[in-house]
Amino acid sequence: xxxxxxxxxxxxxxxxxxxxxxxxxxxDSVEKGDLLMEVETDKITMDVEAMDAGVLRGLTVxxxxxxxxxxxxxxxxxxxxxxxxxxxxxxxxxxxxxxxxPVAQRMAKANMVDIGSVPSSNGxxxxxxxxxxxxQTPVNGNDVAAESDKLxxxxxxxxxxxxxxxxxxQISGSGPKGRIQANDVAAFVLPTVQVEAEPAVxxxxxxxxxxxxxERMTQNYQEIPHITFTISADMTATLELRQRINAxxxxxxxxxxxxxxxxxxxxxxxxxRHPLVNASWHENGIEMHxxxxxxxxxxxxxxxxxxxxxDAGRKGLSAIAAQVNELTEKARFGxxxxxxxxxxxxxxxxxxxxxxDQFTAIINAPQSAILAxxxxxxxxxxxxxxxxxxxxxxxxxxxxxxxxxxxxxxxxLHDIVQAIEQPDIMLW
Amino acid sequence: xxxxxxxxxxxxxxxxxxxxTYAQAIREALQLAMNRDERVFMLGEDIGVYGGAFGVxxxxxxxxxxxxxxxxxxxxxxxxxxxxxxxxxxxxxxxEIQFMDFITLSMEQLVLxxxxxxxxxxxxATVPLVLRTPAGSGTGAAAQHSESLExxxxxxxxxxxxxxxxxxxxxxxxxxAIEDDNPVIxxxxxxxxxxxxxxxxxxxxxPLSQSDIKREGTDLSVxxxxxxxxxxxxxxxILAKKxxxxxxxxxxxxxxxxxxIATQSVRKTGKALVVHEAPKTGGFGAEVVAELVxxxxxxxLDAPVRRLAGLDVPIPYNRELERAAVPQVEDIVxxxxxxxxxxx
Numbered sequence: 001x002x003x004x005x006x007x008x009x010x011x012x013x014x015x016x017x018x019x020x021x022x023x024x025x026x027x028d029s030v031e032k033g034d035l036l037m038e039v040e041t042d043k044i045t046m047d048v049e050a051m052d053a054g055v056l057r058g059l060t061v062x063x064x065x066x067x068x069x070x071x072x073x074x075x076x077x078x079x080x081x082x083x084x085x086x087x088x089x090x091x092x093x094x095x096x097x098x099x100x101x102p103v104a105q106r107m108a109k110a111n112m113v114d115i116g117s118v119p120s121s122n123g124x125x126x127x128x129x130x131x132x133x134x135x136q137t138p139v140n141g142n143d144v145a146a147e148s149d150k151l152x153x154x155x156x157x158x159x160x161x162x163x164x165x166x167x168x169x170q171i172s173g174s175g176p177k178g179r180i181q182a183n184d185v186a187a188f189v190l191p192t193v194q195v196e197a198e199p200a201v202x203x204x205x206x207x208x209x210x211x212x213x214x215e216r217m218t219q220n221y222q223e224i225p226h227i228t229f230t231i232s233a234d235m236t237a238t239l240e241l242r243q244r245i246n247a248x249x250x251x252x253x254x255x256x257x258x259x260x261x262x263x264x265x266x267x268x269x270x271x272x273r274h275p276l277v278n279a280s281w282h283e284n285g286i287e288m289h290x291x292x293x294x295x296x297x298x299x300x301x302x303x304x305x306x307x308x309x310x311d312a313g314r315k316g317l318s319a320i321a322a323q324v325n326e327l328t329e330k331a332r333f334g335x336x337x338x339x340x341x342x343x344x345x346x347x348x349x350x351x352x353x354x355x356x357d358q359f360t361a362i363i364n365a366p367q368s369a370i371l372a373x374x375x376x377x378x379x380x381x382x383x384x385x386x387x388x389x390x391x392x393x394x395x396x397x398x399x400x401x402x403x404x405x406x407x408x409x410x411x412x413l414h415d416i417v418q419a420i421e422q423p424d425i426m427l428w
Numbered sequence: 429x430x431x432x433x434x435x436x437x438x439x440x441x442x443x444x445x446x447x448x449t450y451a452q453a454i455r456e457a458l459q460l461a462m463n464r465d466e467r468v469f470m471l472g473e474d475i476g477v478y479g480g481a482f483g484v485x486x487x488x489x490x491x492x493x494x495x496x497x498x499x500x501x502x503x504x505x506x507x508x509x510x511x512x513x514x515x516x517x518x519x520x521x522x523x524e525i526q527f528m529d530f531i532t533l534s535m536e537q538l539v540l541x542x543x544x545x546x547x548x549x550x551x552x553a554t555v556p557l558v559l560r561t562p563a564g565s566g567t568g569a570a571a572q573h574s575e576s577l578e579x580x581x582x583x584x585x586x587x588x589x590x591x592x593x594x595x596x597x598x599x600x601x602x603x604x605a606i607e608d609d610n611p612v613i614x615x616x617x618x619x620x621x622x623x624x625x626x627x628x629x630x631x632x633x634x635p636l637s638q639s640d641i642k643r644e645g646t647d648l649s650v651x652x653x654x655x656x657x658x659x660x661x662x663x664x665x666i667l668a669k670k671x672x673x674x675x676x677x678x679x680x681x682x683x684x685x686x687x688x689i690a691t692q693s694v695r696k697t698g699k700a701l702v703v704h705e706a707p708k709t710g711g712f713g714a715e716v717v718a719e720l721v722x723x724x725x726x727x728x729l730d731a732p733v734r735r736l737a738g739l740d741v742p743i744p745y746n747r748e749l750e751r752a753a754v755p756q757v758e759d760i761v762x763x764x765x766x767x768x769x770x771x772x
Contacts, residue, residue: 156698159727175731175770182698182730 002075002086003052005036009069009102010046017041019065019073028056030076039067052076057083070102100126107131153180160185209303220365224281225401228360231413233420235376235391238262241423245317254318259393260296260350261321263373266419268292268312268320269426271346274412278345280366281402287366295344295364296324298331305331306364308344352376358394368400369409371416393420446629451484451621453595454560457602458485458522460631462492465520468606471498471507472524472560481526482562482621508534508559512542512611515557520606528563528615529575542611543586557611558602564617564655564705565750571742574750576654576706581613582683582715588612588636589683593657595625597680600634608636617655636681639689645673647768649693651716652703653679656755660703663760672768682712687719694720698730699767705754708737731770736763 007017020038024030030050037048059074061067077083100108100115104126108115111131118134120126151168153161157180161168164185171188173180206214238259246256271278271292280287292313295306307327309320330336346368349361352375361372376393383390395416399409419426448456461468469492470485476499479486489497500507504525511523525531531538542555565574581589588610592598598616605612643661652660657678664674675697677690694700700720702713713735720726720733738754766772 154698154730155726156728156730176772181770 002057002077002081002083003054004072005048005051005056005074005076007039007067007069007071007073008046008048010041011043014041014069016066016068017046019061019063019067020045021063022059023047024056026056026059030054030056037073050076052078054078055083058087070105099124101128103128104131111135151180152178153185154182156182157185207302209300209305213303216365217362221362224363224365226360226363226398227401227404227406227409228396228398229406229409229413230358230394230396231417232392232394233417234381235259235393235420237423238420239376239391249318255322255325257317257321258324259352259376260348260373261317261324262420262423263348263350263371264294264296264309264312264320264324265315265317265426266416266423267294267346267348267371268309268315269419270412270415272313273415274408276404276408277369277399277412279368279403280345281368281400282366286403289345291345293343293345295341295347295367296327297347297349297361298328300332305336305341306344306347307331307336307340308342310343347371348373352393358396360396361398363398363400368403369412370398372396372398446627447624448595448599448627449621450592450595450598450616450623450625451482453599453625453627454484454602454616455486455488456627457599457606458488459491461520461522461603461606462488462496464631465606467518467520468522469496469498469514469519470522470524471500471511473500473502473507473526475499475524480524482618484560484616484621485524504530504533505537508537508542511557511559512537512545512555515542515555515611516545516553520556520558522558522560522606525559525561527569527573528561528577529572531559531561531577534559538581538587538611538613539584543584546610547586554609555611556606556609558605558608558614559611560602560614560616562616562618562621564619565743565754566619566655568745568747568750569618570745574743576615576704576738578613578615578653578682579706579710579712582685582712586611587683588681589615590636590681591615591617591654592680593617593620593642593652593654593678595623595627597634597640597678599627600632601636601680603631604633604636607633612636615654619655620658623658634680637684637686638681639677639679639686641675641689641693642678643674643676645675645697647673647675647697648699648701648764649675649677649690649697650701650703650760650764651677651679651690651693651713653682653705653712655705656703656760659755659757660760662757663764666757666761667764667768670765672765674764679716682715685715685719687716687723690716690720691723691725694725694733695728698728700725700729700733701736701760701764701767702733703736703755703760705738707740708735709740711735711737713737731767732772734763734767736760 017039020040022037023035031053032050034050035047036050039046039048054076057075057077061073067073077086105115107128108118108131113134115126118126118130121130152173153168160182166185166188168180171180171184174184175181242257242262249256275288278289278292291311293308293310294312295308297304297306309323312320327340344367347364347370349370350373351359352373356374358374359372361370363370374394376391378389379392380387381390397409397413474481475485476489476494476497485497507523511521514521525534542557546554563576578589578591581587590601590605590612592601602614605614642657643664645664650660657676660676664676667674675693677693679685702716704711704713717733717735736755736759741753743753744750
């Protein structure tokens with residue numbers, strides 16, 4: 001291929017040179033080192049030498065022209081090659097070459113890149129930066145595919161996407177090179193709820209309480225290994241007791257006691273005898289609670305809340321009843337103070353008034369157990385080989401099996417039943 | 429009488445808020461250990477009459493005598509060898525190598541002998557040795573008096589490596605090292621000797637293999653050793669004004685290294701920068717990074733884990749070049765900011 005003759009640069013600051021005269025003419029044969037032309041700068045006059053042997057072709061400048069340095073001013077066509085052949089091959093390259101800085105050309109050559117295929121960022125000259133950018137662009141088709149297949153995301157972003165079942169491909173990254181950051185995933189998750197709420201579907205937005213209930217129930221149900229135990233108690237004695245106390249309460253003007261209040265007392269008493277049921281699971285150990293603080297689940301119009309009767313084991317029935325009534329009332333009107341719903345160590349959920357026979361409840365972490373109480377109804381039971389009609393109540397204890405084994409739960413329930421059937425045992 | 433009572437009261441108060449330099453804290457630990465256990469003694473070059481190259485053992489020869497504060501010939505191999513031998517035979521030596529650079533001459537004794545004896549003797553012999561040595565640059569002492577060679581010893585099973593960053597840690601860790609029945613390389617930093625901090629009176633230990641959070645933050649965990657701890661804290665104060673909160677974690681013990689604290693920290697911040705003075709290549713920082721990405725922190729990483737460490741060059745004598753060869757406060761600020769802001 002023809003070798004370009006370039007206007008040389010003789011000094012650091014020189015930008016152009018003036019052609020004084022050609023010493024050879026188009027079509028002349030030259031040897032390496034022959035003098036081709038005389039040029040002058042504002043400082044000196046210099047000769048330009050042939051860098052190789054061949055025939056001079058395509059000379060573009062004439063005496064008197066001012067030519068920028070590094071510009072191609074002609075070609076030496078090597079022996080055995082015609083100018084026409086060379087010209088075609090040179091055409092594309094020469095156009096680009098004329099538009100590239102010398103450094104860019106040198107870099108392109110060193111990296112075996114065709115300077116003509118490097119795009120110029122300023123639309124005029126191809127600079128070193130353009131070549132660098134070009135070198136960093138993947139040229140291989142496979143590389144391009146691999147690059148687009150692989151998603152850039154941080155491990156934290158991937159974890160959050162995994163946990164929330166979000167497709168990373170839908171998320172645009174804000175990190176370096178478009179990498180998806182944890183924040184991008186977190187920010188993406190919320191709007192999807194709204195996006196998916198199509199007008200045809202009746203989606204009722206939930207409030208803070210529903211959100212909290214949903215989150216806590218899911219977490220508790222997933223994280224705590226629940227075991228459940230169901231047992232029935234004969235309510236005869238408890239109902240009689242309640243009747244007597246309420247008759248007294250009426251005369252006295254104090255609070256009437258509910259079945260729930262009796263159960264709170266019974267559970268408080270039994271929990272003091274079974275400390276493992278009154279405990280909390282922690283990664284490094286089991287926290288044993290000093291007092292039995294009984295949470296009483298109260299159904300609200302739009303959710304539920306669990307006010308707490310602190311130290312129920314040591315309180316009298318009347319005090320417990322008064323407190324349960326007060327807390328229930330406050331709960332229904334949303335006036336509970338934070339302290340009144342905190343610190344519970346055990347929960348009672350009573351759905352007997354709704355006619356439920358029996359059910360199981362989800363443990364309210366960090367508590368280790370919850371008692372689901374059904375309605376009291378008359379049943380035919382066998383007592384001393386005779387069938388009798390007794391008011392029976394069925395309860396189901398859900399227990400955290402990390403703390404409470406079957407036998408522990410069974411002994412606890414046995415005490416509960418005993419206290420319900422013979423309440424005076426609690427006077428011991 | 430009244431005046432005396434006042435003075436006594438003031439002394440009691442100062443017990444609460446008393447400040448010591450890092451060098452004084454180490455000296456106090458040495459005094460406490462030697463008063464407590466007659467098997468404890470020191471040996472090293474110029475530690476007696478001269479008081480140590482950095483004044484750490486100043487006055488100890490007057491207090492404990494030349495038998496227990498032993499000036500040795502200029503032979504680091506002999507110092508290490510004598511220390512190991514005496515440790516095996518019932519003493520609890522504290523050897524001093526005047527500059528960590530000279531520990532090169534003790535390597536055979538430390539690595540080939542001291543580190544392996546307990547293992548090879550099936551536990552019938554122990555080497556309760558502490559080898560104290562000042563490391564680090566910043567004093568204009570040039571390439572042969574400025575090195576940080578801790579990573580070498582971290583790599584040798586049988587040795588423990590401790591690098592305190594504060595006077596409090598220096599005292600507590602040195603006493604823990606003296607109590608330990610294994611050879612402990614106790615790496616002090618020349619520029620830290622004059623730094624001050626709260627140091628309780630009396631005997632206390634800081635357990636080995638327990639990292640410490642030196643500053644709490646939310647945006648980036650900087651896990652730094654030795655002199656880089658105060659530099660990281662200084663960087664953190666600068667960045668705090670720009671709303672970036674760095675958490676500074678100090679491993680304190682490099683071997684055996686417990687990554688729990690650093691892991692917890694990175695799980696919180698999602699980003700980590702590991703900083704030490706020793707050259708980056710093959711440095712302890714690589715170990716810290718590896719523990720993070722291989723462990724429970726991985727799923728919480730929200731940026732590449734980066735190292736900021738010394739350049740892979742001998743420490744230059746020229747002051748400007750010496751400064752440029754190891755991380756400075758402004759370098760930590762720059763790297764931390766880049767990681768937090770995602771500009772890299």
